Amino acid sequence: MQARPDDSAESLTGLLADQRSFYQARAPEYDQWWQRRGRYDDGPEDAAEWNRQTQRVAQAVDTFGPVGDVLELAAGTGWWTQHLARTAGTLTVVDSSRETLRINRERVARPDVTYLVADIFGWRPDRRYDTVFFSFWLSHVPRPLFE
Numbered sequence: 001m002q003a004r005p006d007d008s009a010e011s012l013t014g015l016l017a018d019q020r021s022f023y024q025a026r027a028p029e030y031d032q033w034w035q036r037r038g039r040y041d042d043g044p045e046d047a048a049e050w051n052r053q054t055q056r057v058a059q060a061v062d063t064f065g066p067v068g069d070v071l072e073l074a075a076g077t078g079w080w081t082q083h084l085a086r087t088a089g090t091l092t093v094v095d096s097s098r099e100t101l102r103i104n105r106e107r108v109a110r111p112d113v114t115y116l117v118a119d120i121f122g123w124r125p126d127r128r129y130d131t132v133f134f135s136f137w138l139s140h141v142p143r144p145l146f147e
């Protein structure tokens with residue numbers, strides 16, 4: 001496949017930097033979005049549907065109940081980390097936003113979770129994991145970097 005003009009290394013580097021700074025700046029309001037509060041409040045029907053869907057996924061994660069060594073990528077403020085921490089033997093959490101991980105740490109309140117501030121596209125794990133989990137992440141991966 002031919003590279004498109006916006007697939008240049010420079011353009012991708014800029015896009016990834018924008019994504020990282022967007023979430024770093026937005027860390028304090030991410031939970032408002034998640035909980036449909038403030039300017040993210042689109043009414044009770046929207047909130048009910050969102051809650052129905054996220055509870056369904058949460059139940060699926062709990063049923064899956066990953067054990068062993070678990071890695072969560074782009075973990076955000078911990079809405080899924082808190083579920084993974086229930087069953088994981090060890091849990092390593094990676095995100096590029098320090099502020100986001102601070103909120104995650106507060107939410108999950110588990111001193112045995114390992115938090116790493118890192119850019120997923122440059123980070124290389126030094127070990128293998130039994131389970132790798134991510135949520136709301138694939139849409140942030142530019143096609144040329146997908147593999």
Ligand SMILES: C[S@@+](CC[C@H](N)C(=O)[O-])C[C@H]1O[C@@H](n2cnc3c(N)ncnc32)[C@H](O)[C@@H]1O
Pocket residue numbers: 016019020023024073074075076077078079080094095096097100118119120121134135136137140
């Ligand atoms: C849409 S949020 C998803 C957070 C969480 N997984 C969830 O479901 O709530 C995307 C997350 O990816 C992180 N992120 C963005 N670019 C990243 C990168 N290059 N490396 C690591 N994390 C990144 C952001 O800081 C943010 O926490």
